[in-house]
Amino acid sequence: MTRRALITGITGQDGSYLAELLLDKGYEVYGIVRRASTPSDERISHLGDRIELLVGDLSDESSLLQCLEDAQPDEVYNLAAQSFVGDSWRQPIYTGDVDGLGVTRLLNAIRRVRPRARFYQASTSEMFGGTNEAPQRETTPFHPRSPYGVAKAYGHYITLNYRESFGMHASNGILFNHESPRRGLEFVTRKITDGVARIKQGVARELRLGNLDAKRDWGFAGDYVEGMWLMLQQDEPGDYVLATGETHTVREFCEFAFGHVGLDYEQYVVVDERFFRPAEVELLLGDPSKAKAELGWEPKTSLRELVEMMVDADMERVRRELALTSA
Amino acid sequence: MAPRALIAGIAGQDGTYLTELLAGKGYEVVGLLGPHPGDFSVWAARYGDQVRGAQGDLSDPESLTRALRLAKPDEVYNLAGFSSVGASWQQPVLSAEVNAVGALRLLEAVREAAPEARFVQASSADIFGQAEDVPQNEETPIRPRSPYAVAKAFAHFTAQSFREGYGMHASNAILYSHESPRRAPGFVTRKIAEGAARAKLGRIDELRLGNLDAARDWGFAGDYVEALWRMTRVDQSGDYVIATGVRHTVRDFCAAAFGHVGLDWQDYVVVDTEFLRPADPAVLVGDASKARRVLGWEPSVDFAQIVAMMVEAHLERLSR
Numbered sequence: 001m002t003r004r005a006l007i008t009g010i011t012g013q014d015g016s017y018l019a020e021l022l023l024d025k026g027y028e029v030y031g032i033v034r035r036a037s038t039p040s041d042e043r044i045s046h047l048g049d050r051i052e053l054l055v056g057d058l059s060d061e062s063s064l065l066q067c068l069e070d071a072q073p074d075e076v077y078n079l080a081a082q083s084f085v086g087d088s089w090r091q092p093i094y095t096g097d098v099d100g101l102g103v104t105r106l107l108n109a110i111r112r113v114r115p116r117a118r119f120y121q122a123s124t125s126e127m128f129g130g131t132n133e134a135p136q137r138e139t140t141p142f143h144p145r146s147p148y149g150v151a152k153a154y155g156h157y158i159t160l161n162y163r164e165s166f167g168m169h170a171s172n173g174i175l176f177n178h179e180s181p182r183r184g185l186e187f188v189t190r191k192i193t194d195g196v197a198r199i200k201q202g203v204a205r206e207l208r209l210g211n212l213d214a215k216r217d218w219g220f221a222g223d224y225v226e227g228m229w230l231m232l233q234q235d236e237p238g239d240y241v242l243a244t245g246e247t248h249t250v251r252e253f254c255e256f257a258f259g260h261v262g263l264d265y266e267q268y269v270v271v272d273e274r275f276f277r278p279a280e281v282e283l284l285l286g287d288p289s290k291a292k293a294e295l296g297w298e299p300k301t302s303l304r305e306l307v308e309m310m311v312d313a314d315m316e317r318v319r320r321e322l323a324l325t326s327a
Numbered sequence: 328m329a330p331r332a333l334i335a336g337i338a339g340q341d342g343t344y345l346t347e348l349l350a351g352k353g354y355e356v357v358g359l360l361g362p363h364p365g366d367f368s369v370w371a372a373r374y375g376d377q378v379r380g381a382q383g384d385l386s387d388p389e390s391l392t393r394a395l396r397l398a399k400p401d402e403v404y405n406l407a408g409f410s411s412v413g414a415s416w417q418q419p420v421l422s423a424e425v426n427a428v429g430a431l432r433l434l435e436a437v438r439e440a441a442p443e444a445r446f447v448q449a450s451s452a453d454i455f456g457q458a459e460d461v462p463q464n465e466e467t468p469i470r471p472r473s474p475y476a477v478a479k480a481f482a483h484f485t486a487q488s489f490r491e492g493y494g495m496h497a498s499n500a501i502l503y504s505h506e507s508p509r510r511a512p513g514f515v516t517r518k519i520a521e522g523a524a525r526a527k528l529g530r531i532d533e534l535r536l537g538n539l540d541a542a543r544d545w546g547f548a549g550d551y552v553e554a555l556w557r558m559t560r561v562d563q564s565g566d567y568v569i570a571t572g573v574r575h576t577v578r579d580f581c582a583a584a585f586g587h588v589g590l591d592w593q594d595y596v597v598v599d600t601e602f603l604r605p606a607d608p609a610v611l612v613g614d615a616s617k618a619r620r621v622l623g624w625e626p627s628v629d630f631a632q633i634v635a636m637m638v639e640a641h642l643e644r645l646s647r
Contacts, residue, residue, distance in 0.1 A: 061420070089492065092435060092485075093388070096428050100481060104419050104474070130491065141468035142484070145491055147431070150484040154427060157470075157477040158419070164472070165416070 004028045006073035006117075008058065008106070009080030010051070013182040014122070016043035018077060018225040019051055025229075030071035032056040032064075032080065043182050058102025061109055068113035075232050077120045078106055081152075084186055085126060086275075088148035099151035100158075107162045107170070118232040119170040121159040124152045125177070125217070125243070125284045135287040138174065138239045156239075163237050171231040173224075176243035176286040179306060180221040181313030188250060189218065189310065192257050197314035199268050200261045201322060207268050210275030212251040217286050219244045220301035220309075230295040243286020244299045256307040261315070333400035333444075335359045335385060335433060336407030338367040340509040341449065345404060345552040350374050352556075357398035359383035359391075359407065385429030391436035400441055402559045405433050405482075406449045411513060412475040419474035426475065430482035434489050434497065442495070445559040448486040450499040451479045452544070452570065452611045462544075462614040465501070465566045483566075490564050498558040500551075503570035503613045506633055507548040508640030515577060516545065519584050520637035524645050526595050527588035535599040539578040544612040546571045547628035547636075557622040570613020571626045583634040588642070 005022050009015045010031025022029050029051045031044070044051065054070055056063035058080055068076075081099045082088065088095040103121060110117055128136045129145035144150045156172050163170040183190040188209065198204035219242070227242040254265035291297040301309075332349050336342045337358025349356050360367065360380035371378045381394035385407055395403070408426040409415065415422040430448060437444055455463045456472035469484075471477045486497045510517040515536065522534035546569070554569045578592075585592035618624045628636070 092431055093428060096431055096481070096485075100427065101420055101423050104423060108419065129488075143487070144484050145488050147485070147488065150481055150488055153484055154423070154477055154481040157480060158474065161472065161474065161477060 002026065002028050003075065004030065004071060004073045005075040005077065006030045006032065006067065006071045007077045007079060008032045009078070009122075010053070011040050011044055012079060012083070013043065013180055013184070013221050014079045014178070014225055016182060017180070017222050018079065018228060019044060019047060021225050021229060023047065023050055028052070030054055030067070030073065032067050058098050058105060061105040064106055064109040065113060068109050073114060073117050075118045075120070076106070076110060076114075077228060078103060079122045081122065082148070085146045085148045088146050088151070092147035095147050096151045096154070099148065100154035103155035104158050107158065107168070111162070111166060111168070115168070118237070119159070119168060120228050120232055121155055121170065121172045123156040123172040123174045123239070124149070125174060125286060127153045127156060127174070128284060134283050135245065135285040137241055137287040138290055160239070169232070169237045171237040172239040173228050173231055174239060174241045174286070175224055176217040176219065176241070176284060178219045178221040178224040179310065181310050182221070183310070189253060192254055193307065193310040193314045194318075195268070196257045196261055196263070196311055197318040200263065200315065201318050203318070203322065205268070206270050208270045208272040208275065209250065209254075210272065212254070212269070212271060213249055215247040215249050215283055215285075217243045217245070217247050217284055218253070218303055218306065219299045220306045223299045223301055227291055227295060227297045230297055234295070238294070240291045240295065241286045241288050242291055242297065243288045244303070245286060245288055246303070247283065247285045248303055253303075253307060256304055257311050260308050260311045329353055329355050330402070331355045331357070331398060331400045332402040332404065333357045333359070333395065333398045334404045334406060335383075336405070336449075338364065339406060339410075340507055340511065340548050341406045341505070341552055343370065343509060344507065344549045345406065345555060346371070346374075346378055348552050348556060350377055357381050357394065357400065359394055385425055385432055388432045388436060391433055392440045395436055395440035400444050403433070403437050403441065403444045403446045404449070404555060405430055405447065408449075409475070410511070412453065412473050415473055415475035415478070422474050423478040423481065426478035427481035431485045434485060438489065438493060438495065445496040445564070446486065446498070447555050447558050448482055448497065448499050449555070450483040450486070450501045450566070451476065452501055452503040452613060454480045454483055454501070455611060458611065461610055462570070462572060462612045464568055464614040465617055487566070496559070496564040498564040499566040500555050500558060501566060501568045501613070502551055503544040503546060503568070503611060505546045505548040505551040506637060508637050509548070510637070516580060516637065519577070519580050520634065521641045522595065523584035523588055523590065523638050524641035526585065526590055527642060528645055530645075532595065533597050534595045535597050536577065536581075537599065539581070539596070539598060540576055542574045542576045542610050542612075544570045544572065544574050545580070545630060545633060546626050547633050550626045550628055554618055554622060554624045557624050561621060565621070567618045567622065568613040568615050569618055569624070570615045571630070572612060572614060573630060574610065574612040575630055580634060583631055584638050587635050587638045
């Protein structure tokens, strides 16, 4: 029988890659979307009618019940979130409601409608924030340093509680940064590759960034959604770190990105303190050895390949935009 | 000028003890109150103008900002919340709405309307869940094991992130169980103390309880509010375990309570599996040495005294 999956956040970077992966594996794919005045479906428009979109919102439990009734899923992936760390300082309550309490609402709805469905919660390395332990693994204590990290820690713990107390097949994927050409422009990686494309094509002269020494463990989103799926194929649910196990600075990311189009980042990048976060996280470096041992999962894409993929995509997109405006 | 404090949760056990403490120190105290403060207004009347209410609720950010502008507090204490671990399994979203997002709304309102005020969050030992470290201290990993505890962890982390992100003077009091004659019905200690009093008066012949082996570190609420106040008196804000460091089981509590009135608990107590919680947290016992060192705080009332105090209070109330 065809398996059915329900994805919240299907219009996001991870949702769109996961939808592609599941379609390739023969799943029927349902996605939950919020009814918004401006549709934000550019990442999934190429999937057309191969996926079924349902209207729902993590802040409204009754809408989630209805989505579960309609989709009758075997697997539920909770990828929806207010996912900008910086914005979470400006919208902490909204972030807490959606990224935190939204998980409880979804788990409650699954318990009522599809108690045997398997559940994936998108946890994040931001829960580690100011931890003293590096690299971070599944047992590392949390010390979130932003309203986003706090809300995600809540979602992680509540998932664990529903697993332990109700025997649900509910897993947390603790994902370190994962990027792609579909990353939102608000994220630093995409901001850099977009900036490189604009500078290279003469429509921008500088790129303003925050802390260049911030270090991150960056992988490719397409690799990471495979890990999510693998977690739900195990007999037992669990928590897994998905990471590359390597860190690079924002400065290195700039070097690779500018270097790929033959430019020197130092001539274009301007450090702007407005982009510094109120509390910067310490060294985030993931140890994915549990995922490797139990899921057989490994990242396949190197940082240089990732940066080049992103720069190439932005070069192409900026070229098309310029062609349109000059036509 | 008199120092001023705003208390969310002023009408609860801890709120009333803290109000007494602060009023005794000459503070003006403003309590956040819902639309029907009832008993609290009667209770607070003894303090005249020194203790006032302001309409406000943790679910309504506007009301918090308004209350803070009115009170202009030097200190803000968040003692409000949904306090039942058991009920949080039935109403996990509501419990988080108040205990998690409510604390965040109050911190946001303080940041906006009283940014210099010193903030104390009533955190809970429950955030440690099935801790591997015994006793627990401020460095013990947070592993909450109930929707109540998960919401409390959210509030705890939020106070930390406002301290680190905005430099606010925001402290977490990681409170272990603390009891008193004012403990609300529904808590096991209240149930036992009241049960022993009723048994003494010949009004019941059995008392149904859950897991008798559950162990807790029980202190006296009057001592614990003293620690909350001391957290606002030190230059640096921080997290503090507030505990006695001594662990007793529910069985010990029964023996002490019934023994206090000359009865044998085993003649009355019946174990009822209906009261067993899912994932009952293991052994929680706190190491309060940081509070002793930095705040100069120590508990003054021991286990036997707390039990006796509670049984006496219920005997007196029930005999009236």
